[in-house]
Structure formats: structure tokens, C-alpha cells
Amino acid sequence: MPGISSYGGNEKLKFNPTGYFRAEKTSNRWWLVDPEGNTFISVGLNHAEDVNLKHEHNIDIWKNKYGASREKWIKEGLVKDLKDWEFNTIGYTVDFVSGTWKALDWHSDDAKNVDLGHTAYKSWATADYLTADKPYCLQMRVLEIEDWNKFPGYRDVFHKDFADYCDFLARDLCVDHAESKNLLGYFLVDIPGWARHASGADFEYLKRLDDKERDIKLYDVASKYYETITNAIRKYDPNHLILGDRYNGNKAIPDAVLRAMKPYVDVLSVQYFPSNNPSGHQQMKEDLDRWQKVADKPVIIADIGNWCPTHMNPNRESECKDQAGRARDYIGAINAVINEPWFVGWHWCAHVENPGRGWGIKDPYDQSYEDFRGPVSEFNKNVYEKIMSYTTSGR
Template sequence: MTYAIRDGRLVDPDGNPFLSLGLNHTDETALKFPRSVDVWRERYGSRQSWIRDGVVADLRGWGFNTLGWTSEYVAGGWGEALDWFGDPIDLKHSEQWSAAELRGAGMPYVAQVRVAEIEDWNGHPAFRPLDDDFADWCDHLGRAIAAEHADSPDLLGYFLVDIPAWLPHASGRDFAELVGLDTAARERKLYDVASRYYETIATAIRRYDPHHLILGDRFNGNKGIPEPVLRAMAPHVDTLSVQYFTEPTDESRRRMHDDLARWRAQCGDKPVIVADVGNWTPTELNPHREGLPDHAARGADYGAAMEALLDEPWFAGWHWCGYVENTGGRGWGLKDPWDEPYRPLTDAITEHNRRAAAYRKEN
């Protein structure tokens, strides 16, 4: 038995309603700077110990039930990262956890299949032809990744590309079939390109793992999602996965709800995973970060934003960004750079997570 979609809802292997409460960006190198490496050595001393006694223990203690997208932002122009229509940025990320590490965590998890290097944050995107070589590449990904997880009882499913540039990329690069087209012509051709992309990778994944969910690309909801892409992916993936960062206002939260409801209707009424969401406040090492006034306010905002979706049966997941605060400019970890939880935040998150999980089981 695996996680599945039943009557438009995400259910666990026992058939019970399941709300995936995930934590993203779990990378231990945030604790290995000179300022904190002694903490790392004293508390953990090895990656295996850190996964068991740090990550997994924290997730369970805080009411999370899913190990999310594990790669962490480590370098690049973070100050411009949210200006997706401006000059191209080039962010650097750590490697994903290995299949053995994900499976060994002993809790629900997601795996990533990086189909194409076409992320919005990628300053040098590679829009390669979707030809026979692309099919061979996808088959390789199926063998290399899906075959490693096919018999896992804990795998929730496979994410594809992190915020892919289905809208024009800031660099000006694009799929060959779309280059030079005006807006209307690009919109018409986009469906064919996206159909080939999704059909090819979905066929490859299901060749090696026919049972687990394909969670789709992690769309950039704050930039928008073209309708032709949503229609094209509908036959091939099981959920709509969207990153969406709200302002701390009721209006912004309603807009998130309405956007997600509209997009899911355009892709065949898929369940929705909010694949990356977060908030921030100034901290000791990130004093420049504008945002909420303190960590207690972050905790309140966490609950209010989730509450905007909780009554919807199609709401399937809420994956938070991120774990240990890094020095790249985010300023929004659940722990400080010395591995201490921001208690006003984590205490609130624990309460919200447990309430949300219980509510989903009953509704």
C-alpha cells in the first residue's frame, strides 16, 4: 500500500485522510561554519546522528509528518530572488539527500526528479530539446531515482523541477519551439511542449515505479502558472504542487486560496500541495531581513495562512521553509545558526500542526 488519491483527496496507506505537513531545506552544513561547528561536533558528530537525533526528532516533536525537499539555498543573489521578471539570478543549492538517507529516516518523505535545469532561480537555464535524447534522459532518471524508491512504504511521491520557468525566463532563454513567438503564439504552442515534457517523464517514472504518486513540478505561485501547462500536465501527474508566499494579511491569504482553487480547476481538480511557504523576521545574523516583528508573530502567521486552506478537502500539503537559519539572507529558519529552536515560533507551529492533522482526520 502507498499514499494515494481517493475521491480527490490525499490518503495514507491505510486509506485515511492525510495532510502532508513537511519541512524543507534540511542541510547540516548550516551548522558547520566556524561559529557553530563545535555545536555540531558535540551534539551529533556524524550525518547519521544528525538525521536521527536532529532532523527526525525535531520534525516529530514539532508535529511535522513529512520530510520535505531537502536541498538548501547556499549562495547567489538572494536579494533579487523574488524579482522573477528582472535580471536573471543564479542561486546555488546543496545536494538532495540520498535515497538511503531518505528511506532510513523512517517517516514519510518526498523524492526529487530534476527533469530539466529550467528553474526561475537558475541563472544559466538549459532548455534542451524534448526529443529522443530527452526520453533517454527521463528513462535514466526513472532507473536512477524511481527504482530506488519503488518499494518504499514511506515515499509520498516524486516532485519534479523546483519553480520551472514555464512563463518566460528572466534570462530570455526558452524551449526551441517557443523562441521568437509573440505572447499569443507562445501560449498556443506551450501546451504541446508541456504535454511532451510531462508525458515523457511520467511514463519513465511509472515504468520503474507504477505505484507512488507523481507530485509534479513545484510551481512558482507568486509568479503565476500558465493555463496551457496546467491542462497539459493533468493526465500525467497526481497533485498540483505550488510554492506560495503570502503577506501577513487576510487579503493576501484569500488571494492564495483563490489562486490555488483556480489553478486546480484548470488541471482537472487535483489535490494541492503548498510545496514551499514561509515567513521571516530580522535575526542576529540577518538583521536586514524585513518582515514580521518577531518569532511569535511568525508563529501566528503560520497558523493564519494554513487556516485559509484547511477547510478545503483538496488541501493536501503544507511544506515549510526551512530548518536551520542560514547566512544567505533568508532569516527564516525554525532554528538559529547555533541549532537552538526559536521557541515562540516552534511552540506555535507544533500546536498548529497537531490541530491541523487532527482536523484532517476528522474531516
């Protein structure tokens, strides 16, 4: 496409190239910058996994359409979809494929959590990213303290064992990707339970403290956590962004944690699933703006999505009544934040609908929901034009 780089960056506004993705702040906004120096907004797709085509109802598609080949599925399935839908980034790849979605209700104080979770045992191999040849993000499960995790592991971040583990994790992952031109950077924990966890678990240092005392000590714990893992990453990979934890914007992000991450992390990454209406979109913008003011970082919405009743999941409760309604909500949600000076991208949930998650851009039979895909593709295609028009107007 004219004016669009091979990475999906905007060639009309350039910085000096460094050969790697980075973040830059101009007088009027933050940008990501691609390896060639072009401004870049990360329009990502999350939860792309071939396991979603291996159910009893669709395994014939996996075998016949893709020849039971992960390489063929990546090239002829996912990468084609990304191009057709005008997404430029492979986001968080693991998916939730078992259990019921209501079990993952972490939005309230009485949130449930489960011992099923995402398919964290499996993610993309280095060779898979080479096959895709698209910008991508990597995730590092530094601590098993996810809000959805029924048995979180609140390890002692001050102990040498934690530093040794971080060094191992970075050595195992970062060495293979340190020279990658397509890597944006490293996510850490998926919606970490920095606020009080629904299971009742907590760091040993924070147990039996009231909220005020806990907040003071929480800063010390979070600072040590971020210092330890980022030092380990930088030891093996000095080139790429540290995207930080994928915070749970629908629950709570303690200010103490945002202040602790500030010296170590390059991007504020927040998952946020707003209500499907203008007031919900406005609330998301206000929340992100408040957290950004504390962190003083560019912001990626690391997971955002919506849903509606479908043939496979007819009982989905949503203000979006159909796929066209989902598309309107997608556009409304992103329009609410796209011209904020801190906004540098969003990663959409999800690729293929499955019985566990229950929504996607494709139905369970690997066909796009066209009433959703059409308007969304057109919106994604014009992202830079919309941002540049607003930015150059001096607003």
C-alpha cells in the first residue's frame, strides 16, 4: 500500500531509523517507530492459535484446508487474515479454550477464578514468528499471579531464586529474538493481581496489612519485581521495548505499581473491555488517561473486544445484538481514544470463535463474520489518515 512500510508504519512521518521498534515522543503526541523510522500504530490481533481449529466440529477444516500444517495455517490463514483485515501486529497469542467464560469474571470484588485458564502451556515458537514475518509481541510469565488464576504463585521477589529465574527466563526467550526486526517488545504477566486477589493469596510481605500499609509496601515489592525482570531482559536484549504487565483495567491498577514500573517499563499496557456504548467508551478513555498521567508512558490497549449472540454461543449477553453492532462498537471504542496524545495502539480479541471464549472475527468454521470484518477493515485502513489529520491541525 502506498505510504505504508513493510512493517505497517506510516512513511509520511519519519524519525531516524534504528533497525528496531521503539517509542518516541514529539511535541504533541507519543508514537511507536518501526525499524525504518516510520511512525507506527500497533493494530494487533490477539489469541491466534491453531488449537481453535482442532475441535470435533471443525477439525476437518484443519486437515483439509491447512493440511494439518501449522506453517500453512500461519501463511494462508492468519497472515492472510491480518492483511485482509488491515491488522499489522500479532499480539498475545495464547487463548482460553476450555471451561466457561463466566468463570473468568474478575470485574467485581467477588470475582471467581479458575484452574483452567489460558493455554499457557503453549505459545508460538521462534520459527513460527519467522514464518509469519509480521510485527509481533512476546509474553513472559514472570509470576503466576493472574487475576484469573485460582492458584496464584506470589513468589518472594527479593530472594535470589527469583533473580535466577528471571535470568533463566530472559536467557531462554530473549537471546533468540534479540536481533529480530519484527519484535515490538516483551509483555510480562497477563492481568497480574497487584490489587487484592480474588483467591485471597498475596505476597508474604503484604499479608495482614491494611490498605494504606499495603500500598506503601506494594511499591517496594513492585519496584523489585520490575527492576529484576527488566535487568534480566536488558542483559540479553538491549534492543526492544519492554511493554510491561498487561494490566487489568476492568478491576484495578494501584498507583503504587504504576509509579514502581515507571523507571523500568517503556509502555503502559492495559487490557480494557468497556461497556458497549458511548459512556463506556468515555469511561475507558478517562481511566486510561488517569493511569497514563501516573505512569507517563505511551499506552497500548493490550486486549479489547466485544461479542454478540452467535450460532455456537446463542446466550451471549451484550449490548451488541449482531455482528454489525460489534463493528459499530469497535469503531466507537477506538475512536474514543485514537487521538489521545498517549495512544499508540490496540490489540483485538480475538481471531477464531471457540466454545470457551465465544467470540472472534471468524466463526468456528474459519469464515469471517463479514458484517463485522468489512467496517473494521475499512476503519483500520484509515488509522494513520485520521491521526495525522488531527495531529497536524494543532489539536
